[in-house]
Amino acid sequence: MNKNNTPNDENQTPYGEFTMWTIADDIWTPFCTKKNKLMVSWGYVACRCLGFADFAYKIDKMYVEFENGSAPISAPIPFTKFDSISYYSSLTGVKDYLRLSIDGQPTIEIAPGYETYFGGNSDYTNDPYNGNRLHFSARTTGTAGINGATFGAGVSSVVYGVALVAAPLDSSTSDDVLVSRGYIDSDDQRTVSSGVQIGVTWDLTFPPAD
Secondary structure: OOOOOOOOOOOOOOEEEEEEEEEEOOEEEEEEEEEOEEOOOHHHHHHHHHHHOOHHHOEEEEEEEEEEOOOOOOOOOOOOOOOOOHHHHOOOOOEEEEEEEOOOOOEEEOOOOOOOOOOOOEOOEOOOOOOOEEEEEEEOOOOEOOOOOEOOHHHOEEEEEEEEEEOOOOOOOOOOEEEEEEEOOHHHOEEOOOOOEEEEEEEEEOOOOO
16 A cells, blocks of 8 residues: 555556457467556456356456557557546547457466466366466457447558456446456557457466566
């Protein structure tokens, strides 16, 4: 805690990172990896899942922010871990976001540095599927954002931001809860091209490796 009795930004647990990919002919090629910022609202998701086994609050969506016009977007976009989901409804004009379903179920992996404790490598556990990192993936689909802006190569859409989201209502954004959020530096951004999807993989580690 700092002198204002608010949590310090560096005390983010769990922690994670996301990797951006281009996907052509189902071949994934990475182009950048960035650290995420865990949002305060993630705590509610954890409480619902861990305390009540509430399947509705599992992480099953990703947001992909974009702007039409091909020029790199000034990034990172300033935001705090206390920001709400309402930011996304404010994206208008040439800015919008896709709400993507996670590709199947996440996988459980062993975060680097924890090999001794997971994967059946010691007396700690004999379950070879144990681990402490969740791995999610999603890919761009569709031709329009949630707020109505066209998405695609024809309008030179530039992807510049992503978010990991719990979505209790699959068909509506009204109850979506932000888990984590991040942005892509201008030099690493990609303009959507014909026949190529943008992919996102996201790793969340419990607890931090330090």
